[in-house]
Amino acid sequence: MYKLIIRPILFCFDPEKVHHFTFALIRFLNKIPLVPEIIKSLFTVEDKKLERELFGLKFKNPVGLAAGFDKDARLFKELSNFGFGFIEIGTLTPKGQPGNLKKRLFRLKEDSAIINRMGFNNGGVAEAVERLKNNKNVLIGGNIGKNKVTPNEDAVNDYIICFNTLFDYVDYFVVNVSSPNTPNLRALQDKEPLTKLLKVLKDENAKYQSPKPILLKIAPDLTNEQLLDIIDIVKETKIDGVIATNTTIAREGLKSPNKKETGGLSGRPLVNRSTEVIRFLSEKSNKAFPIIGVGGIHSAEDALEKLEAGADLIQLYTGFIYEGPKLIKAINKALLKK
Helix, strand or coil: CHHHHHHHHHCCCCHHHHHHHHHHHHHHHHCCCCHHHHHHHHHCCCCHHHCEEECCEEECCCEEECCCCCCCCCCHHHHHCCCCCEEEEEEECCCCECCCCCCCEEEEHHHCEEEECCCCCECCHHHHHHHHCCCCCCCEEEEECCCCCCCHHHHHHHHHHHHHHHHHHCCEEEEECCCCCCCCHHHHHCHHHHHHHHHHHHHHHCCCCCCCCEEEEECCCCCHHHHHHHHHHHHHHCCCEEEECCCECCCCCCCCCCCCCCCEEEEHHHHHHHHHHHHHHHHHCCCCCCEEEECCCCCHHHHHHHHHHCCCEEEECHHHHHHCCHHHHHHHHHHHHC
């Protein structure tokens, strides 16, 4: 029904407007008595065999929603009804910011892909916290970044602010230095500044009685040498894991007419590269740390491939938009058949 009727209608309209419309619709439907239960019954797969324990947390299943979809923690409860095992909010910055100028979100229908240059548009970390205070049982990851106007030499302060403000309201943290849509942000992936940033956050984490897991989200565009650096950095800083990968600036093999739009590309064209990165990190580190795999998952087969390559959990974003919520159920069903 989704791919035959709902998606063709939604894809007739501007993608950013559709995003806000679907948020409003999902929120409205979940306020109707019995509808949340019906949605859960349609899409949720509950089985002890799907549970995963990772960095001290128990995930109901290994399929999560990637950051960027529910940036401001407005819909995490309702989205969890579609069967996600965890929801990652953000990227959040210390102060709210509008992001880049519109139009900044583009569908590449022929490629089952999306290009975005949103630019960390969000209402600020404090606003998100107010919504997270109402969370009861959704496992939440907090993806944090820096404000656009903050120079890289001061970026660590932005991450500290977000970390401390969110600490009591998320289950794990993700340090985002890999978005291509904030000027110079990816320079923070270089070994020296990244090591410094992660060490500072680890020190901040140690001030709490029960520290939270810290993960690093990396770009798919890193070279093998840079990926080896990432392995060294994880070992040196003792952070808890890596999310592989963010969106790409590569454009090889695309068919869509708007393929030259600037921004980060996500969706099916990313599936092979993100899996390559996962496999490289897993093999070269001898499975030294957990990996959350994300990038181009549009089928249960794509998900299984990432898990077999070394991912411990996976996340959806563009695949969720193109395939609909049945994708979550299909992946979990496929996992139970293994």
